[in-house]
Amino acid sequence: MKKFKINSDFITLGQFLKATDYIGSGGEAKFFLLQQEVFVNHERRTERGKKLYHGDQVMIFETVHYIVNDTKHTS
Structure with missing residues (x-):
């Protein structure tokens, strides 16, 4: 499984x-799709345009990618 980091709330499947x-x-x-x-x-x-969020899994050619939110939240 590969981790894919995003620094926003979501990324589209095309992106x-x-x-x-x-x-x-x-x-x-x-x-492609x-x-x-x-x-x-x-x-x-x-x-x-399918939105991918933190925790989603994408499988392409038997490779699984795990979407991870990489934003730094401050309180």
């Missing part, structure tokens, strides 16, 4: 695919 080098540009996300099986929390997803 995630680009940041992890599964695609080269955001425009490729739609086609239609051609490849991508699972978010064990459900197949095809929406590039």
Whole structure:
């Protein structure tokens, strides 16, 4: 399992695919998601705008990525 750190409340599935080098540009996300099986929390997803939050799991090509929030909260 690979950890993927985000520094905001969420990241979209399309942004995630680009940041992890599964695609080269955001425009490729739609086609990638239609051609490849991508699972978010064990459900197949095809929406590039799907929001990924801390604790979500994304599986692509049998590799599991775990979304981790990397923001520093101060009280």
